Amino acid sequence: MSDATVSEIALPRAPGKAGRYVYISGVVLLCAWVLIPLYLLLVNTLSSPETVNSFPKSFIPEFDLGSLEFFTGFSGMLVALKNSIIVAAITMVLSILIGAPAGYALSRFDFRGKELFRLLILLTRAFPLPLLALPLAVLFIRTGLDDTAFGLALVHTTLAIPFSVLITFSLFSGIPIELEEAAWTLGCNRVTAFQKVVLPLILPGITASAIFAFVISWNEVFAAAVLTIENRTLTAFLLQTLSESPLHLKFAGGFILVVPALIFIFAVRKYLFAMWGIANR
Amino acid sequence: MAEIQIKNVAKRFGEYQALSDINLTIADQEFMVLLGASGCGKSTLLRIICGLETATEGEVWIGGRRVDHLAPKDRGIAMVFQNYAVFPHLTVFENIGFGLRMQKQPNDEVKRRVERTAELMHIEQLLGRYSGELSGGQRQRVAVARALAMEPDVILMDEPLSNLDALLRLEMRAELKGVLAESNTTAIYVTHDQVEAMSLADRISVMHQGRIVQAATPVEVYRNPAERFVAGFIGNPPMNFLPANRADAGKWTVAGQTYDGPHAADGSVEFAIRPEDIAPAESGLPAKVRLIEPLGAHLLVTCDVDGTMFRAVLESDLELKTGEIINLAPHADRIRWFDKSTQQAVA
Structure with missing residues (x-):
């Protein structure tokens, strides 16, 4: 057995020359895939309207802050930003509060229909939102949830829950049950064992899953556009106002949308890695 | 307490x-x-x-x-x-x-x-x-x-x-x-x-x-x-088992040899002996040597007794050859008997 393991581990370390080229070009390609659009967005955001609309394109930013300045003075902009943050924060909290216990139950208990339940969780993503939009809008108007941050957060929570359940499920499954059992024999009940042992171990993963929920809510535009009028989130607000604006403002608006999400993900990248099991201490 | x-x-x-x-x-x-x-x-x-x-x-x-x-x-x-x-x-x-x-x-x-x-x-x-x-x-x-x-x-x-x-x-x-x-x-x-x-x-x-x-x-x-x-x-190698046939009251024939065994058992019993409770002797169980494994202090000898695999741990200075037939005598007080139907030990 040990022989097999050794060669399996050794293989990826010595992939051979051809393998290395494929590997490097793959990395470069993936980086370019992500970075080039972001760079073009940055260049065009920091260029004057004339440069944005002219041809050929320049690949060096001019550091013209005109478009961005326009937005800071734009009425409703700050309100929309605040709404976005509120909705995303509520989504984050709700999806963890609902998703994590479901993930724990899925990983620790055996119950009838467990596999079906896991499948059903994914199926909630199979309903196209446009199909649900009208009934949802009617329902929200009847219950008075329309045009509120909380109502929108509820919709975003349903979108985020499948991920939070499945992510926390794999997190809990990654923690050996013996750790909990050891805690039980050392004077803990189920609740204190969870607090003292499980929670500290999964906190990074929970954080990552929460951030995922935050980003899902932050980027969601359809429900936000349908269900809110006055209290629009940033995405819905920009979608509405930018559709008729000139190109340079569209770039600047896109930039404003992307940057907070990027900063957020960058700040918590350690936890995201933990979520994928890379930086497992 | x-x-x-x-x-x-x-x-x-x-x-x-x-x-x-x-x-x-x-x-x-x-x-x-x-x-x-x-x-x-x-x-x-x-x-x-x-x-x-x-x-x-x-x-x-x-x-x-x-x-x-x-x-x-x-x-x-x-x-x-x-x-x-x-x-x-x-x-x-x-x-x-x-x-x-x-x-x-x-x-x-x-x-x-x-x-x-x-x-x-x-x-x-x-x-x-x-x-x-x-x-x-x-x-x-x-x-x-x-x-x-x-x-x-x-x-x-x-x-x-x-x-x-x-x-x-x-x-x-x-x-x-x-x-x-x-x-x-x-x-x-x-x-x-x-x-x-x-x-x-x-x-x-x-x-x-x-x-x-x-x-x-x-x-x-x-x-x-x-x-x-x-x-x-228990035991490595484990106990040897050999079939036994009733010869007389309290007497059982094992591979042609007769040993004192349980009185009460009227069904069939099995003869059992630990590999280290055996020594070569003038007369005993006839064993054909199949494999000799020197373990330093001892020899682990795998033999064929009455068509059954049989292991013995013997003194390392013994000179044995595969194919040779030797007589192995079990220590009388170490012989154990098991009832074939209940699997229990019988005395």
Whole structure:
């Protein structure tokens, strides 16, 4: 057995020359895939309207802050930003509060229909939102949830829950049950064992899953556009106002949308890695 | 004082009968080893005593108190797990002190007991480390120290050495025996390794298919196996079995030789002898030598007696050749007999 393991581990370390080229070009390609659009967005955001609309394109930013300045003075902009943050924060909290216990139950208990339940969780993503939009809008108007941050957060929570359940499920499954059992024999009940042992171990993963929920809510535009009028989130607000604006403002608006999400993900990248099991201490 | 009594315990997982009719009394401060092949129910029994599993039937008593309805934390036990279960987010110090902290012991008491048990297990220099920075052997020490620090009435161990390499296992085995003898706790130790069981136990409970087949001292289990299964399971190489035919009252013919055997048995019995209780002689069981394995101190000789494979551990200065026919005489007082239908030992 040990022989097999050794060669399996050794293989990826010595992939051979051809393998290395494929590997490097793959990395470069993936980086370019992500970075080039972001760079073009940055260049065009920091260029004057004339440069944005002219041809050929320049690949060096001019550091013209005109478009961005326009937005800071734009009425409703700050309100929309605040709404976005509120909705995303509520989504984050709700999806963890609902998703994590479901993930724990899925990983620790055996119950009838467990596999079906896991499948059903994914199926909630199979309903196209446009199909649900009208009934949802009617329902929200009847219950008075329309045009509120909380109502929108509820919709975003349903979108985020499948991920939070499945992510926390794999997190809990990654923690050996013996750790909990050891805690039980050392004077803990189920609740204190969870607090003292499980929670500290999964906190990074929970954080990552929460951030995922935050980003899902932050980027969601359809429900936000349908269900809110006055209290629009940033995405819905920009979608509405930018559709008729000139190109340079569209770039600047896109930039404003992307940057907070990027900063957020960058700040918590350690936890995201933990979520994928890379930086497992 | 913590005598353990297990009364009529049975465990079913759905249709599967994991344990049936377990009755066992473990004396205060006794070192009891549950020995058996994997799947025999030994770990399940341990987990029932611990409270991590509930018995379908029966009672568990620890120190004169019925505990089978109590949570693990209220049973006065501590457990050492096979994969150590050292908490990765706590230092060694906090791991060992975990149970004491849960008991709300004052800080200086926690410190005193953690340091004492750490010293006992020779890990005092590791107290500031995390489990990720420890080797398997060190983690094992932490796990044992964590259990000992609780000063439990009973310490339960589920194959605690099986994840260690062979050399370390020998070392830890000797150390565990010493530490546990000093701690005055009752110990139950689960293993599939008969050498470990022999060397550690005051008594061994041999388990097979959810039953306790024999509970006795290591020497008794080795010398007088209660069942054919025990005879074949304990000992390396295991006991030899040969068919026997009734010659007369109390006389049985085995491979052409006649030996004194059980009187009462009227059915068929089997003749059994340990490989080391055999010596070459003028007359004895005719054995055709098939394979000779020199083991240094001894020769392990595999022969063919009456068409049955037969092993003998002989003096290493013997000159033998494969294919040769030798006569092997069993020591008369070491011959055992097993009833072929009930599998029980008969005298």
